[in-house]
Amino acid sequence: MRKYWHVINTGIQNMMVYRVNFLFRAAFGIIPLMATIYLWRKIYEGKEVGSSVAGYSLAGMISYYLLVTIVDALTAVNEDDWQIATDIKDGNISQFLLKPIDYLTYRFCLFVAGRFIYVAVALIPVGLFIYYLRTFFVGPVDLPTFVLFLFSVALTAVLQFLMSFTMALLAFWVLEVSTFIFILFALEYIAGGHLFPLDILPPVVSKVLNFTPFPYQLFFPVSIYLGQTSGSAIWRGLIIQTFWVVIFYFVARFVWSRGIKKYSAVGG
Amino acid sequence: MNFKRYSTIYGALWRNSVVREMGFKSNFILWIFVELLWFALQLSFIGVIYLHTDHIGDWTKWQVVMLIGASHFIQQIFQAFFLVNCTQLSELIRTGKLDFMLLLPVNTRFLISLRQVDLGGFVNGTSGLAVMAYAAKQLHIMPGFLSIVGFFLLCAAGILIHYSLMFLLSTISFWTVRAQGIVWGYYNLFNISRMPDSAFQGFFKAFFTFAIPMLLVANVPAKLIALKLQSPWEMVLLVATAGVCFTLSEIGWRFAMKHYTSASS
Numbered sequence: 001m002r003k004y005w006h007v008i009n010t011g012i013q014n015m016m017v018y019r020v021n022f023l024f025r026a027a028f029g030i031i032p033l034m035a036t037i038y039l040w041r042k043i044y045e046g047k048e049v050g051s052s053v054a055g056y057s058l059a060g061m062i063s064y065y066l067l068v069t070i071v072d073a074l075t076a077v078n079e080d081d082w083q084i085a086t087d088i089k090d091g092n093i094s095q096f097l098l099k100p101i102d103y104l105t106y107r108f109c110l111f112v113a114g115r116f117i118y119v120a121v122a123l124i125p126v127g128l129f130i131y132y133l134r135t136f137f138v139g140p141v142d143l144p145t146f147v148l149f150l151f152s153v154a155l156t157a158v159l160q161f162l163m164s165f166t167m168a169l170l171a172f173w174v175l176e177v178s179t180f181i182f183i184l185f186a187l188e189y190i191a192g193g194h195l196f197p198l199d200i201l202p203p204v205v206s207k208v209l210n211f212t213p214f215p216y217q218l219f220f221p222v223s224i225y226l227g228q229t230s231g232s233a234i235w236r237g238l239i240i241q242t243f244w245v246v247i248f249y250f251v252a253r254f255v256w257s258r259g260i261k262k263y264s265a266v267g268g
Numbered sequence: 269m270n271f272k273r274y275s276t277i278y279g280a281l282w283r284n285s286v287v288r289e290m291g292f293k294s295n296f297i298l299w300i301f302v303e304l305l306w307f308a309l310q311l312s313f314i315g316v317i318y319l320h321t322d323h324i325g326d327w328t329k330w331q332v333v334m335l336i337g338a339s340h341f342i343q344q345i346f347q348a349f350f351l352v353n354c355t356q357l358s359e360l361i362r363t364g365k366l367d368f369m370l371l372l373p374v375n376t377r378f379l380i381s382l383r384q385v386d387l388g389g390f391v392n393g394t395s396g397l398a399v400m401a402y403a404a405k406q407l408h409i410m411p412g413f414l415s416i417v418g419f420f421l422l423c424a425a426g427i428l429i430h431y432s433l434m435f436l437l438s439t440i441s442f443w444t445v446r447a448q449g450i451v452w453g454y455y456n457l458f459n460i461s462r463m464p465d466s467a468f469q470g471f472f473k474a475f476f477t478f479a480i481p482m483l484l485v486a487n488v489p490a491k492l493i494a495l496k497l498q499s500p501w502e503m504v505l506l507v508a509t510a511g512v513c514f515t516l517s518e519i520g521w522r523f524a525m526k527h528y529t530s531a532s533s
Contacts (some may be wrong), residue, residue, distance in 0.1 A: 020449070021449045024449040024450060024453050025449070025453070027453075028452075028453035028454075028456045028457070029456065031456065031457060031459075031460065032456060032457070032459035032460060034472065035459065035460045035463050035467075035468070035472075038463075038467055038468050038472060039317075039324060039463060039464075039467045042324050042325050042466075042467040042468075043317065043320070043321045043324055046321060046323055046324070046325075047321070053320045053321075054320065176292070176295050179295065179298040179299055179301075179302055182302045183301070183302055183305060186302065186305045186306055186309055189309065190309045190312065190313075195309070195313045195316075196313060196316055196317070200316060200319070200320060201316060202319070
Protein backbone atom coordinates (compact mmCIF):
# COMPACT_ATOMS: atom_id res chain seq x y z
CA MET A 1 0.00 0.00 0.00
CA ARG A 2 2.82 2.39 0.85
CA LYS A 3 4.24 2.36 -2.64
CA TYR A 4 0.94 3.69 -3.96
CA TRP A 5 1.05 6.58 -1.51
CA HIS A 6 4.36 7.32 -3.13
CA VAL A 7 2.72 7.32 -6.54
CA ILE A 8 0.09 9.79 -5.35
CA ASN A 9 2.76 11.96 -3.83
CA THR A 10 4.95 12.13 -6.93
CA GLY A 11 1.80 12.38 -9.03
CA ILE A 12 0.82 15.54 -7.19
CA GLN A 13 4.27 16.99 -7.70
CA ASN A 14 4.17 16.17 -11.40
CA MET A 15 0.69 17.60 -11.80
CA MET A 16 1.85 20.90 -10.35
CA VAL A 17 3.47 21.47 -13.75
CA TYR A 18 0.02 21.69 -15.29
CA ARG A 19 -1.42 24.13 -12.79
CA VAL A 20 -1.53 27.08 -15.16
CA ASN A 21 -3.14 24.92 -17.85
CA PHE A 22 -5.70 23.78 -15.32
CA LEU A 23 -6.41 27.37 -14.37
CA PHE A 24 -6.99 28.34 -18.00
CA ARG A 25 -9.19 25.32 -18.51
CA ALA A 26 -11.33 26.07 -15.49
CA ALA A 27 -11.56 29.79 -16.24
CA PHE A 28 -12.39 29.40 -19.95
CA GLY A 29 -14.83 26.63 -19.12
CA ILE A 30 -16.89 29.13 -17.14
CA ILE A 31 -17.67 31.36 -20.13
CA PRO A 32 -19.82 28.84 -22.07
CA LEU A 33 -21.38 27.86 -18.75
CA MET A 34 -22.31 31.48 -18.17
CA ALA A 35 -23.85 31.60 -21.65
CA THR A 36 -25.97 28.53 -20.91
CA ILE A 37 -27.15 30.08 -17.66
CA TYR A 38 -28.11 33.32 -19.43
CA LEU A 39 -29.98 31.23 -21.98
CA TRP A 40 -32.03 29.56 -19.27
CA ARG A 41 -32.69 32.88 -17.55
CA LYS A 42 -34.10 34.21 -20.81
CA ILE A 43 -36.33 31.14 -21.13
CA TYR A 44 -37.69 31.58 -17.62
CA GLU A 45 -38.23 35.29 -18.29
CA GLY A 46 -40.54 34.32 -21.13
CA LYS A 47 -42.71 32.34 -18.73
CA GLU A 48 -44.93 33.41 -15.89
CA VAL A 49 -43.15 34.33 -12.69
CA GLY A 50 -42.44 31.34 -10.48
CA SER A 51 -43.15 28.73 -13.13
CA SER A 52 -40.90 25.71 -13.46
CA VAL A 53 -39.48 23.45 -16.14
CA ALA A 54 -39.98 19.77 -15.31
CA GLY A 55 -39.75 20.52 -11.59
CA TYR A 56 -36.82 22.92 -11.85
CA SER A 57 -37.29 26.48 -10.72
CA LEU A 58 -34.87 29.02 -12.18
CA ALA A 59 -32.69 28.72 -9.06
CA GLY A 60 -32.85 24.94 -9.33
CA MET A 61 -31.78 25.05 -12.96
CA ILE A 62 -28.86 27.39 -12.31
CA SER A 63 -27.79 25.31 -9.31
CA TYR A 64 -27.91 22.26 -11.54
CA TYR A 65 -25.28 23.70 -13.86
CA LEU A 66 -23.15 24.92 -10.96
CA LEU A 67 -23.25 21.48 -9.35
CA VAL A 68 -22.36 19.88 -12.68
CA THR A 69 -19.29 22.10 -12.76
CA ILE A 70 -18.35 21.12 -9.20
CA VAL A 71 -18.90 17.39 -9.67
CA ASP A 72 -17.11 17.55 -12.99
CA ALA A 73 -14.07 19.20 -11.40
CA LEU A 74 -14.03 16.50 -8.73
CA THR A 75 -14.48 13.48 -10.96
CA ALA A 76 -13.71 14.11 -14.65
CA VAL A 77 -10.88 12.34 -16.37
CA ASN A 78 -8.96 14.75 -18.53
CA GLU A 79 -5.42 13.76 -19.47
CA ASP A 80 -5.37 10.25 -18.04
CA ASP A 81 -6.86 8.38 -20.98
CA TRP A 82 -4.51 10.05 -23.46
CA GLN A 83 -1.55 9.25 -21.27
CA ILE A 84 -2.54 5.60 -20.91
CA ALA A 85 -2.94 5.26 -24.67
CA THR A 86 0.45 6.88 -25.20
CA ASP A 87 2.04 4.61 -22.60
CA ILE A 88 0.81 1.60 -24.55
CA LYS A 89 1.72 2.96 -27.97
CA ASP A 90 5.23 3.98 -26.96
CA GLY A 91 5.89 0.76 -25.07
CA ASN A 92 6.18 2.51 -21.71
CA ILE A 93 4.07 -0.06 -19.95
CA SER A 94 6.82 -2.66 -20.30
CA GLN A 95 8.37 -1.39 -17.07
CA PHE A 96 5.13 -2.00 -15.20
CA LEU A 97 5.09 -5.60 -16.30
CA LEU A 98 8.47 -6.05 -14.65
CA LYS A 99 7.82 -4.10 -11.46
CA PRO A 100 5.59 -5.28 -8.61
CA ILE A 101 3.16 -2.48 -9.43
CA ASP A 102 -0.37 -2.95 -10.65
CA TYR A 103 -0.92 -0.61 -13.61
CA LEU A 104 -4.61 -0.01 -12.91
CA THR A 105 -3.96 0.96 -9.30
CA TYR A 106 -0.99 3.05 -10.37
CA ARG A 107 -3.13 4.93 -12.87
CA PHE A 108 -5.89 5.40 -10.34
CA CYS A 109 -3.44 7.01 -7.93
CA LEU A 110 -2.32 9.41 -10.66
CA PHE A 111 -5.96 10.18 -11.43
CA VAL A 112 -6.59 11.03 -7.79
CA ALA A 113 -3.49 13.20 -7.69
CA GLY A 114 -4.57 15.00 -10.84
CA ARG A 115 -8.06 15.69 -9.48
CA PHE A 116 -6.52 16.98 -6.27
CA ILE A 117 -4.47 19.61 -8.08
CA TYR A 118 -7.28 20.45 -10.49
CA VAL A 119 -9.75 21.08 -7.68
CA ALA A 120 -7.20 23.20 -5.81
CA VAL A 121 -6.66 25.35 -8.90
CA ALA A 122 -10.27 25.47 -10.12
CA LEU A 123 -11.41 26.55 -6.66
CA ILE A 124 -10.54 30.17 -7.46
CA PRO A 125 -12.48 30.75 -10.71
CA VAL A 126 -15.33 28.36 -9.90
CA GLY A 127 -15.61 29.73 -6.37
CA LEU A 128 -15.82 33.30 -7.65
CA PHE A 129 -18.42 32.28 -10.19
CA ILE A 130 -20.59 30.56 -7.60
CA TYR A 131 -20.22 33.57 -5.34
CA TYR A 132 -21.41 35.76 -8.21
CA LEU A 133 -24.53 33.59 -8.56
CA ARG A 134 -24.94 32.92 -4.84
CA THR A 135 -28.53 34.14 -4.73
CA PHE A 136 -29.49 31.31 -7.06
CA PHE A 137 -27.42 28.59 -5.41
CA VAL A 138 -29.65 26.29 -3.39
CA GLY A 139 -28.33 24.30 -0.45
CA PRO A 140 -28.61 20.52 -0.10
CA VAL A 141 -31.94 19.16 1.06
CA ASP A 142 -30.58 17.98 4.41
CA LEU A 143 -27.41 16.58 5.95
CA PRO A 144 -28.01 12.85 5.32
CA THR A 145 -28.79 13.61 1.66
CA PHE A 146 -25.59 15.59 1.44
CA VAL A 147 -23.59 12.64 2.80
CA LEU A 148 -25.22 10.36 0.22
CA PHE A 149 -24.39 12.94 -2.44
CA LEU A 150 -20.72 12.84 -1.46
CA PHE A 151 -20.76 9.07 -1.47
CA SER A 152 -22.28 9.05 -4.93
CA VAL A 153 -19.69 11.56 -6.15
CA ALA A 154 -16.94 9.19 -5.03
CA LEU A 155 -18.57 6.33 -6.95
CA THR A 156 -18.89 8.64 -9.97
CA ALA A 157 -15.17 9.35 -9.88
CA VAL A 158 -14.31 5.64 -9.81
CA LEU A 159 -16.78 4.90 -12.61
CA GLN A 160 -15.43 7.71 -14.78
CA PHE A 161 -11.93 6.48 -14.25
CA LEU A 162 -12.69 2.83 -15.01
CA MET A 163 -14.62 3.63 -18.18
CA SER A 164 -11.88 5.90 -19.52
CA PHE A 165 -9.23 3.38 -18.53
CA THR A 166 -11.00 0.62 -20.47
CA MET A 167 -11.44 2.89 -23.47
CA ALA A 168 -7.76 3.86 -23.47
CA LEU A 169 -6.78 0.17 -23.46
CA LEU A 170 -8.12 -0.01 -27.01
CA ALA A 171 -4.66 1.30 -27.87
CA PHE A 172 -3.52 -2.32 -27.65
CA TRP A 173 -5.49 -3.04 -30.80
CA VAL A 174 -5.85 0.21 -32.73
CA LEU A 175 -3.21 2.80 -33.49
CA GLU A 176 -5.35 5.90 -33.11
CA VAL A 177 -7.69 5.84 -30.10
CA SER A 178 -8.47 9.55 -29.96
CA THR A 179 -11.62 9.20 -32.08
CA PHE A 180 -12.98 6.54 -29.73
CA ILE A 181 -12.17 8.68 -26.72
CA PHE A 182 -14.06 11.58 -28.32
CA ILE A 183 -17.06 9.42 -29.15
CA LEU A 184 -17.26 8.22 -25.54
CA PHE A 185 -16.83 11.80 -24.38
CA ALA A 186 -19.69 12.95 -26.60
CA LEU A 187 -21.97 10.25 -25.21
CA GLU A 188 -21.03 11.13 -21.65
CA TYR A 189 -21.61 14.77 -22.46
CA ILE A 190 -25.20 14.39 -23.49
CA ALA A 191 -26.32 11.20 -21.74
CA GLY A 192 -24.48 12.10 -18.55
CA GLY A 193 -26.32 15.36 -18.11
CA HIS A 194 -23.66 17.92 -18.98
CA LEU A 195 -25.85 19.79 -21.42
CA PHE A 196 -29.14 19.69 -19.54
CA PRO A 197 -30.71 17.82 -16.63
CA LEU A 198 -31.78 14.41 -17.89
CA ASP A 199 -35.20 14.58 -16.24
CA ILE A 200 -36.37 17.37 -18.56
CA LEU A 201 -36.19 14.83 -21.38
CA PRO A 202 -39.36 12.99 -22.41
CA PRO A 203 -39.92 10.28 -19.75
CA VAL A 204 -39.35 7.43 -22.21
CA VAL A 205 -35.93 8.73 -23.21
CA SER A 206 -34.74 9.32 -19.67
CA LYS A 207 -35.98 5.87 -18.68
CA VAL A 208 -33.97 4.28 -21.47
CA LEU A 209 -30.92 6.32 -20.47
CA ASN A 210 -31.21 4.96 -16.94
CA PHE A 211 -30.28 1.56 -18.29
CA THR A 212 -26.92 2.92 -19.45
CA PRO A 213 -24.00 3.81 -17.16
CA PHE A 214 -23.92 7.42 -18.40
CA PRO A 215 -26.36 9.07 -15.94
CA TYR A 216 -24.28 7.60 -13.11
CA GLN A 217 -21.26 9.46 -14.41
CA LEU A 218 -22.64 12.85 -13.46
CA PHE A 219 -26.39 13.34 -13.37
CA PHE A 220 -27.20 10.96 -10.54
CA PRO A 221 -25.17 12.61 -7.73
CA VAL A 222 -26.36 16.06 -8.80
CA SER A 223 -29.97 14.92 -8.73
CA ILE A 224 -29.47 13.63 -5.18
CA TYR A 225 -28.16 16.99 -4.07
CA LEU A 226 -31.05 18.88 -5.64
CA GLY A 227 -33.64 16.50 -4.25
CA GLN A 228 -34.78 15.46 -7.74
CA THR A 229 -33.99 11.93 -6.67
CA SER A 230 -35.23 11.16 -3.19
CA GLY A 231 -36.23 8.47 -0.73
CA SER A 232 -35.79 4.87 -1.80
CA ALA A 233 -34.85 5.98 -5.32
CA ILE A 234 -31.53 7.19 -3.91
CA TRP A 235 -30.72 3.79 -2.49
CA ARG A 236 -31.79 2.02 -5.64
CA GLY A 237 -29.62 4.41 -7.67
CA LEU A 238 -26.62 3.90 -5.42
CA ILE A 239 -26.92 0.14 -5.83
CA ILE A 240 -27.06 0.46 -9.62
CA GLN A 241 -24.13 2.86 -9.54
CA THR A 242 -22.09 0.39 -7.47
CA PHE A 243 -23.13 -2.32 -9.89
CA TRP A 244 -21.70 -0.34 -12.82
CA VAL A 245 -18.48 0.30 -10.92
CA VAL A 246 -18.04 -3.43 -10.26
CA ILE A 247 -18.90 -4.32 -13.88
CA PHE A 248 -16.41 -1.86 -15.27
CA TYR A 249 -13.76 -2.97 -12.81
CA PHE A 250 -13.98 -6.49 -14.17
CA VAL A 251 -14.22 -5.31 -17.77
CA ALA A 252 -11.10 -3.19 -17.28
CA ARG A 253 -9.23 -6.14 -15.73
CA PHE A 254 -10.36 -8.45 -18.50
CA VAL A 255 -9.46 -6.09 -21.34
CA TRP A 256 -6.10 -5.44 -19.71
CA SER A 257 -5.24 -9.13 -19.48
CA ARG A 258 -6.27 -9.67 -23.11
CA GLY A 259 -4.31 -6.60 -24.17
CA ILE A 260 -1.16 -7.73 -22.44
CA LYS A 261 -1.25 -10.96 -24.42
CA LYS A 262 -1.45 -8.95 -27.61
CA TYR A 263 1.17 -6.45 -26.51
CA SER A 264 4.45 -6.51 -28.36
CA ALA A 265 6.30 -3.64 -26.68
CA VAL A 266 6.81 -1.52 -29.75
CA GLY A 267 9.85 0.62 -29.19
CA GLY A 268 10.08 -0.43 -25.56
CA MET B 269 1.88 37.45 -61.03
CA ASN B 270 2.30 37.32 -57.31
CA PHE B 271 -1.18 35.93 -56.98
CA LYS B 272 -0.39 33.20 -59.48
CA ARG B 273 2.74 32.21 -57.59
CA TYR B 274 0.91 32.01 -54.30
CA SER B 275 -1.91 29.98 -55.73
CA THR B 276 0.63 27.48 -57.11
CA ILE B 277 2.18 27.20 -53.66
CA TYR B 278 -1.21 26.80 -52.06
CA GLY B 279 -2.09 24.09 -54.59
CA ALA B 280 1.01 22.18 -53.52
CA LEU B 281 0.03 22.52 -49.86
CA TRP B 282 -3.41 21.15 -50.72
CA ARG B 283 -1.92 18.15 -52.51
CA ASN B 284 0.25 17.46 -49.47
CA SER B 285 -2.74 17.56 -47.17
CA VAL B 286 -4.79 15.24 -49.36
CA VAL B 287 -1.97 12.72 -49.47
CA ARG B 288 -1.54 12.92 -45.71
CA GLU B 289 -5.25 12.47 -44.99
CA MET B 290 -5.59 9.56 -47.37
CA GLY B 291 -2.81 7.79 -45.52
CA PHE B 292 -5.26 7.28 -42.66
CA LYS B 293 -8.55 6.71 -44.42
CA SER B 294 -10.44 5.02 -41.61
CA ASN B 295 -9.30 7.69 -39.20
CA PHE B 296 -10.51 10.36 -41.62
CA ILE B 297 -13.97 8.81 -41.72
CA LEU B 298 -14.13 8.30 -37.97
CA TRP B 299 -13.34 11.96 -37.38
CA ILE B 300 -16.18 12.97 -39.65
CA PHE B 301 -18.40 10.73 -37.57
CA VAL B 302 -17.22 12.35 -34.33
CA GLU B 303 -17.97 15.83 -35.66
CA LEU B 304 -21.40 14.72 -36.85
CA LEU B 305 -22.10 13.31 -33.41
CA TRP B 306 -21.23 16.61 -31.72
CA PHE B 307 -23.38 18.49 -34.19
CA ALA B 308 -26.32 16.18 -33.52
CA LEU B 309 -25.73 16.74 -29.83
CA GLN B 310 -26.04 20.51 -30.13
CA LEU B 311 -29.21 20.12 -32.14
CA SER B 312 -30.71 17.79 -29.58
CA PHE B 313 -29.93 20.32 -26.86
CA ILE B 314 -32.09 22.84 -28.71
CA GLY B 315 -34.70 20.16 -29.36
CA VAL B 316 -34.96 19.47 -25.64
CA ILE B 317 -35.05 23.13 -24.64
CA TYR B 318 -37.90 23.80 -27.05
CA LEU B 319 -39.88 20.99 -25.47
CA HIS B 320 -40.27 23.37 -22.55
CA THR B 321 -40.55 26.77 -24.21
CA ASP B 322 -41.55 28.12 -27.59
CA HIS B 323 -39.14 31.02 -27.81
CA ILE B 324 -35.79 32.20 -26.47
CA GLY B 325 -35.85 35.99 -26.60
CA ASP B 326 -37.34 36.53 -30.06
CA TRP B 327 -35.93 33.32 -31.53
CA THR B 328 -38.23 30.45 -32.45
CA LYS B 329 -37.11 26.85 -32.64
CA TRP B 330 -36.32 26.59 -36.35
CA GLN B 331 -34.60 29.95 -36.33
CA VAL B 332 -32.24 28.65 -33.64
CA VAL B 333 -31.71 25.46 -35.63
CA MET B 334 -30.73 27.66 -38.55
CA LEU B 335 -28.33 29.56 -36.31
CA ILE B 336 -26.71 26.34 -35.12
CA GLY B 337 -26.37 25.16 -38.71
CA ALA B 338 -24.70 28.43 -39.69
CA SER B 339 -22.44 28.33 -36.67
CA HIS B 340 -21.45 24.75 -37.46
CA PHE B 341 -20.74 25.64 -41.08
CA ILE B 342 -18.52 28.55 -40.07
CA GLN B 343 -16.70 26.55 -37.44
CA GLN B 344 -16.04 23.65 -39.80
CA ILE B 345 -14.76 25.80 -42.64
CA PHE B 346 -12.57 27.63 -40.16
CA GLN B 347 -11.32 24.27 -38.97
CA ALA B 348 -10.65 23.15 -42.54
CA PHE B 349 -8.40 26.09 -43.31
CA PHE B 350 -6.93 27.42 -40.10
CA LEU B 351 -7.43 25.57 -36.80
CA VAL B 352 -4.52 23.12 -36.93
CA ASN B 353 -2.20 25.75 -38.30
CA CYS B 354 -3.01 28.23 -35.53
CA THR B 355 -2.56 25.66 -32.78
CA GLN B 356 0.74 24.49 -34.21
CA LEU B 357 2.54 27.81 -34.18
CA SER B 358 3.88 27.24 -30.68
CA GLU B 359 5.30 23.87 -31.78
CA LEU B 360 6.99 25.53 -34.75
CA ILE B 361 8.63 28.02 -32.43
CA ARG B 362 9.61 25.49 -29.80
CA THR B 363 11.22 23.10 -32.26
CA GLY B 364 12.94 25.84 -34.25
CA LYS B 365 11.13 24.97 -37.48
CA LEU B 366 9.97 28.55 -37.74
CA ASP B 367 13.54 29.66 -38.52
CA PHE B 368 13.52 27.47 -41.57
CA MET B 369 10.21 28.91 -42.70
CA LEU B 370 11.47 32.45 -42.29
CA LEU B 371 14.17 31.65 -44.81
CA LEU B 372 11.73 30.55 -47.49
CA PRO B 373 10.96 33.13 -50.19
CA VAL B 374 7.25 33.40 -49.31
CA ASN B 375 5.26 35.43 -46.88
CA THR B 376 5.76 33.63 -43.57
CA ARG B 377 2.32 34.43 -42.24
CA PHE B 378 0.78 32.95 -45.39
CA LEU B 379 2.79 29.76 -44.98
CA ILE B 380 2.10 29.34 -41.25
CA SER B 381 -1.61 30.05 -41.57
CA LEU B 382 -2.38 27.80 -44.51
CA ARG B 383 0.20 25.01 -44.24
CA GLN B 384 -2.30 22.22 -43.66
CA VAL B 385 -5.83 21.71 -44.87
CA ASP B 386 -8.23 19.61 -42.84
CA LEU B 387 -10.42 18.08 -45.52
CA GLY B 388 -12.95 16.65 -43.09
CA GLY B 389 -13.99 20.22 -42.31
CA PHE B 390 -15.50 20.65 -45.78
CA VAL B 391 -17.52 17.46 -45.46
CA ASN B 392 -18.83 18.53 -42.07
CA GLY B 393 -19.50 22.04 -43.29
CA THR B 394 -22.03 20.66 -45.77
CA SER B 395 -23.96 19.00 -42.93
CA GLY B 396 -24.36 22.46 -41.41
CA LEU B 397 -25.72 23.77 -44.72
CA ALA B 398 -28.07 20.79 -45.04
CA VAL B 399 -29.54 21.52 -41.61
CA MET B 400 -29.96 25.16 -42.57
CA ALA B 401 -31.80 24.19 -45.73
CA TYR B 402 -34.13 21.97 -43.74
CA ALA B 403 -34.77 24.74 -41.19
CA ALA B 404 -35.49 27.19 -44.03
CA LYS B 405 -38.08 24.77 -45.35
CA GLN B 406 -39.70 24.55 -41.91
CA LEU B 407 -39.78 28.34 -41.72
CA HIS B 408 -41.22 28.56 -45.26
CA ILE B 409 -38.32 30.74 -46.32
CA MET B 410 -36.98 30.59 -49.84
CA PRO B 411 -33.76 32.64 -49.80
CA GLY B 412 -33.01 34.36 -53.08
CA PHE B 413 -29.73 34.35 -54.93
CA LEU B 414 -28.59 37.64 -53.42
CA SER B 415 -29.18 36.62 -49.83
CA ILE B 416 -27.34 33.33 -50.40
CA VAL B 417 -24.34 35.20 -51.79
CA GLY B 418 -24.62 37.63 -48.88
CA PHE B 419 -24.73 34.72 -46.47
CA PHE B 420 -21.49 33.23 -47.75
CA LEU B 421 -19.78 36.62 -47.72
CA LEU B 422 -20.84 37.20 -44.12
CA CYS B 423 -19.64 33.70 -43.23
CA ALA B 424 -16.30 34.58 -44.79
CA ALA B 425 -16.16 37.68 -42.59
CA GLY B 426 -16.97 35.52 -39.57
CA ILE B 427 -14.25 33.04 -40.43
CA LEU B 428 -11.83 35.92 -40.87
CA ILE B 429 -12.68 37.09 -37.34
CA HIS B 430 -12.09 33.65 -35.86
CA TYR B 431 -8.84 33.27 -37.75
CA SER B 432 -7.54 36.72 -36.84
CA LEU B 433 -8.28 36.37 -33.14
CA MET B 434 -6.91 32.87 -32.88
CA PHE B 435 -3.81 33.80 -34.83
CA LEU B 436 -3.31 36.81 -32.59
CA LEU B 437 -3.58 34.59 -29.53
CA SER B 438 -1.19 32.05 -30.94
CA THR B 439 1.45 34.73 -31.45
CA ILE B 440 1.59 34.86 -27.66
CA SER B 441 3.67 31.71 -28.02
CA PHE B 442 6.58 33.90 -29.06
CA TRP B 443 6.80 34.79 -25.38
CA THR B 444 5.52 31.75 -23.54
CA VAL B 445 5.07 28.07 -24.29
CA ARG B 446 1.73 28.11 -22.52
CA ALA B 447 0.01 29.82 -25.43
CA GLN B 448 -1.47 26.57 -26.67
CA GLY B 449 -3.71 26.50 -23.63
CA ILE B 450 -4.95 29.99 -24.44
CA VAL B 451 -5.59 29.08 -28.07
CA TRP B 452 -7.70 26.09 -27.03
CA GLY B 453 -9.43 28.31 -24.50
CA TYR B 454 -10.47 30.57 -27.34
CA TYR B 455 -11.79 27.54 -29.18
CA ASN B 456 -14.10 27.00 -26.19
CA LEU B 457 -15.72 30.34 -26.94
CA PHE B 458 -17.07 28.94 -30.20
CA ASN B 459 -19.80 27.55 -27.97
CA ILE B 460 -21.12 31.06 -27.53
CA SER B 461 -21.36 31.78 -31.24
CA ARG B 462 -24.21 29.31 -31.65
CA MET B 463 -26.35 30.97 -29.00
CA PRO B 464 -29.09 33.37 -30.11
CA ASP B 465 -27.89 36.91 -29.45
CA SER B 466 -31.08 38.14 -27.83
CA ALA B 467 -30.62 35.70 -24.94
CA PHE B 468 -27.95 38.02 -23.62
CA GLN B 469 -27.83 41.51 -22.31
CA GLY B 470 -25.67 43.97 -20.45
CA PHE B 471 -21.95 43.53 -20.12
CA PHE B 472 -21.85 39.96 -21.40
CA LYS B 473 -23.56 40.91 -24.63
CA ALA B 474 -21.47 44.03 -25.17
CA PHE B 475 -18.24 42.14 -24.50
CA PHE B 476 -19.02 39.31 -26.89
CA THR B 477 -20.28 41.68 -29.55
CA PHE B 478 -17.56 44.30 -29.56
CA ALA B 479 -14.51 42.95 -27.73
CA ILE B 480 -14.70 39.31 -28.84
CA PRO B 481 -17.41 39.36 -31.52
CA MET B 482 -18.69 35.82 -30.93
CA LEU B 483 -22.30 36.96 -30.99
CA LEU B 484 -21.87 38.47 -34.46
CA VAL B 485 -19.99 35.72 -36.25
CA ALA B 486 -22.83 33.25 -36.77
CA ASN B 487 -25.83 35.31 -35.68
CA VAL B 488 -25.64 37.88 -38.45
CA PRO B 489 -25.42 35.42 -41.38
CA ALA B 490 -28.16 33.26 -39.85
CA LYS B 491 -30.37 36.30 -39.32
CA LEU B 492 -29.89 37.33 -42.93
CA ILE B 493 -31.28 34.02 -44.15
CA ALA B 494 -33.99 33.83 -41.46
CA LEU B 495 -35.13 37.38 -42.31
CA LYS B 496 -34.47 38.50 -38.76
CA LEU B 497 -32.02 41.36 -39.37
CA GLN B 498 -33.26 44.46 -37.61
CA SER B 499 -31.12 46.73 -39.76
CA PRO B 500 -28.48 46.30 -42.45
CA TRP B 501 -26.08 47.93 -40.00
CA GLU B 502 -25.63 44.58 -38.32
CA MET B 503 -23.99 43.31 -41.50
CA VAL B 504 -21.80 46.39 -41.73
CA LEU B 505 -20.78 45.87 -38.12
CA LEU B 506 -19.74 42.27 -38.79
CA VAL B 507 -17.67 43.17 -41.84
CA ALA B 508 -16.08 46.17 -40.13
CA THR B 509 -15.22 44.07 -37.08
CA ALA B 510 -13.61 41.51 -39.33
CA GLY B 511 -11.46 44.25 -40.84
CA VAL B 512 -10.45 45.53 -37.41
CA CYS B 513 -9.60 42.04 -36.14
CA PHE B 514 -7.48 41.27 -39.17
CA THR B 515 -5.59 44.54 -38.88
CA LEU B 516 -4.97 43.93 -35.19
CA SER B 517 -3.65 40.45 -35.85
CA GLU B 518 -1.29 41.79 -38.52
CA ILE B 519 0.02 44.43 -36.12
CA GLY B 520 0.46 41.76 -33.42
CA TRP B 521 2.23 39.46 -35.84
CA ARG B 522 4.67 42.15 -36.99
CA PHE B 523 5.39 43.16 -33.43
CA ALA B 524 6.07 39.53 -32.51
CA MET B 525 8.33 39.04 -35.53
CA LYS B 526 10.35 42.08 -34.60
CA HIS B 527 11.03 40.62 -31.18
CA TYR B 528 11.69 37.08 -32.30
CA THR B 529 15.07 35.67 -31.36
CA SER B 530 14.88 31.98 -32.33
CA ALA B 531 14.24 29.32 -29.75
CA SER B 532 16.38 26.26 -30.01
CA SER B 533 18.60 26.58 -33.02
